Amino acid sequence: MTRNLIIGTALSSLVLLAALVSFVWTPFDHAVMNIPAKLQTPNLSHWLGTDHFGRDIFSMVMVGARTSIAVALVAVGIGMSIGIPLGLTAAARSGSGLDELIMRGNDLVFAFPSLVIAILITAIFGAGAVNAIIAIGIFNIPVFARITRGASLSLWQREFILAARVSGKGLARISAEHILPNIANLLIVQGTIQFSLGILAEAGLSYVGLGAQPPTPSWGRMLADAQTMVSFAPHLALIPGSAIIVTVLGLNLMGDGLRDWLDPKLRVART
Amino acid sequence: MQGLFSHWRATRTYFCYTIGNRRFFICDLTFLLRSLWTFSRRPSNVPPMIRYSLKRLLSLILSLAVASLVIFFVIEIAPGDPASFMLGINAQPDTVAALRIELGLDQSKFARYADWVGGMVQGDFGTSYTYRTPVAGMISDRLWVSLPLALYALILSTLIAFPAGIYAASRRGKTGDMAVMGATQLGVAVPNFWFAMMLVLIFAINLRWFNAGGFAGWDKGLLAGLHSLTLPAISLALPQAAILARVMRSALLDILGEDFMRTARAKGLSRRQALWRHGLRNAMIPVLTIIGLQFSFLLAGAIIIEQVFYLPGLGRLVFQAISARDLIVVESVVMLLVFAVITVNFLVDLAYAAVDPRLRNRT
């Protein structure tokens, strides 16, 4: 089903394009308020209308894409850069105390209610994009550690690894040179999925006011601002909501498509 | 045994004099851990299943201990003082100090940690700083909203996902399958709080079929209670149903490829008959695992939905307690949720080990 891949890539690219273009051009300055012109419905001058401060919603959605992508991407980066080495180590020393420690640590992180902890982290260390990234990133670590360990374990039984061991290569070197390239596909697919989950998590955190702070636009906060006004200005909620859905849908389709394309037999754990 | 006992006594003396009020707990815990450790290490004459259980129990207790430490000390560093929060901006410093003493906040962090953990072991979660009522009572009140909500959402999600998943599997590759799979993709992509806002807009504000928020209370009758939980349950159930339907479909498709299904088909059963008679039962294992995971997610993850619908559930309690710096409430609720997840994992592990003897010899 490469159709998934095509639709997914198209949608994701659209969002990415909007984010990139916003660096050089937006229809209006996303931060400039014009209170007499507030709460306009979509029209020729403001293509998606204006918000309760008279800001141009189209420009805000474009810049908001930037925020969402940045937060989710860095959070996945954190998860990968810590989780993958942990998973590789655990697999290389499978059955040892270290393995046990890493896996139990994983279970422990998994046992924490992620959303509650994310809210705690931002409440304690202050609301903002950086803390949102850390909060989301922490819960990406065990995901990557677990999937890396799971996929690597079977590889360690394979002949080419045994050959590498016989030739005297160390565990770390084998992990980096032979194991990692063989599980890269799997990690890329999981990365896409975590990326889309990260977008949703960022939206949720900024919805409760704990994501990027104003004047940086973020889709979740646009929704929160819209909440009391949906009864007379539904476009305030429909537009950022659609932006989130399109992005997450695009990434998920792309992830599924990638999985089918890279390896039809691959199974990725989705939670 | 003699050696162990004297070690225990030594530990007991040590902890009793260093850590305040809850001394009995500290030494009892050390004793318990040591005996479990020795027991699970003893090679002979202990059946492997029991040894495995003990090992897992040890790991469970250690996890809980680590979790309690992390939760307590991470939450305690939060800036903001419950006493000054309660007294507001005109309070004089000596008044704040007096209230801190009344709340027991003047004691050292370690003494308060020992008090908290020691109390919890005996089912006493302490007293809320702001409400001045026992935390255990507050939690159980809120569970009367959160648990039914999670269950309601789970039932709804199952009711949607089962038929959808079965239908899609039975129409694999055809239009029906495509439509269901497309719908599930959409379901996973919709943020549940946004969906909740839309439900409120349509069904509460425009159609007025439901209240936009609040909880009627079970004392107003079962129906009134369920009525006020309906929109929240739907918004929680939608993404879960999408995930569950996908799991259902792929589990069924896996099963369809198995030998016994081919045999069933060879015996003259139609594809659909084979699916119903043999496939469904076998697909239940992965599906039930996911349902179990979803339940614990729903319990803790409803926090934003409870916010949207203004439901007096656990999530809201945590939220309010965080902003009021009612730290003991936050700590206890988070600990309870972690306890629930860890215990469920423990039981699942034991169940798997009981079914599959090979697991017992692994850690």
Add this chain to the structure above:
Amino acid sequence: MSLKSLILAASSALALTAGAAVAKDSIIVAMQLEPPHLDPTSAAAGAIDSVLYSNVFEGLTRFMGDGSVVPGLAKSWEISDDGLTYTFNLQAGVTFHDGTTLDAGDVKFSLDRARAEDSTNAQKALFADISEVTVVDPQTVKITLAEPNGSFLFNLAWGDAVIVAPESIDNIKTNPIGTGAFKFANWVQGDRIDLEKNADYWGTPAILNSATFKFISDPTAAFSSVMAEDVDAFIGFPAPENIPQFEADPRFQVLVGSTEGETILSINNKQAPFDNVLVRQAVAHAIDRQSIIDGAMFGYGTPIGSHFAPHNPAYVDLTGNSAYDPEKAKALLAEAGLADGFATTLHLPPPSYARRGGEIVAAQLAQVGIKAEIINVEWAQWLETVFRGKNFGLTIISHTEPMDIGIYARPEYYFQYDNKGFQELMADLNGTTDPDKRVTLMQQAQTILSEDYVNGYLFQLAQLSVAKAGVQGLWTNAPTQAADLTAVSWAD
């Protein structure tokens, strides 16, 4: 049961409920915040007073809906010529809800408890001037002050100064025992508090038989609960954007009143560059009050030019001193040597006047080159960082205590305004009991603050309430945090 009798039974049941609806003697009043507990004398939470003030608890004096102070449990008093001794004569036949009689000993107990060393009264300063409380006889109590205090009767009207029964203290937080026209009946935490009529009330009894307070903090839920007629009134409606919808609906009446909340852009007067009056003046001219009121409060609110409530007789309109003039603001910044602007922080607590108002303020400051980084904080954090830590540049907050201009005489107060002249003026005001002289002094004080540009003065917070058309007797204004239901009834 035959079908016919079933229908009969059903229709008579309907008739019964319809009949009950006509003769309404109860009310459901919604508010945004739930009290943390029910002791008004040991917490700052305004929600406690909102439910209990005047309804359940009473003080020696009390506020009326128009802000005036009238006799409460004290039916009269004499003030000695030196202004140091107040002798209060208590109302006769007052009983607490537990049946015990109110006497001078209870008054002494309440006031001594509030000013004791280990007191947890959030407004302990109100009692600071009291040197002694003596029981003259069961109906008379004498209060001696250390120095004259022109606002002492006013102070005694606060919810923090209500009279409590000594034997009820242990359980007051969950079972408040007062002397008011309503008795506390039931509290379902997270949901509602029920009050019922006090049949043995000493004064004019309440018209309603029972009242329920419901707590709905979410603005969206607040909107739909009123729309769906789940509640009879919403006092302090949190979302001004929804008010036009209620005004357009004949089922409802909207009450727009005033509060004691001066909403200000507080400036850290000790922090550079705000220690320079030119910079503070630039901030004041950079702010367009009307667009803040329109954008954040959807038009509800009265512009202010100093720290004083516009409905107070002593108010002077000083908004002209800080009219919106971004060019002048830039010029002032240049004069202060900050032609390129500067960066600072803007801490915003949770209420929407602060969060929304703050976004607009930040955008307006940016226009003149002041880069204010928005930091959204919760109350606990605000208290710690801004109020106690004084670690901030700017913040927005509504000072809701009545007549609180005296905070500017406290150099250690969080915005750290230290002006000897002003402090002496306030000392004069405290010692003055002559009403005309007090007005002159208060007007001088307002002018000093305005001309020193101590803070950015934004607007007086409006009190927005929505009620069903038939409800009468609700307070329109909020001279103190209260939802006095003692005079509320339903129109026929």
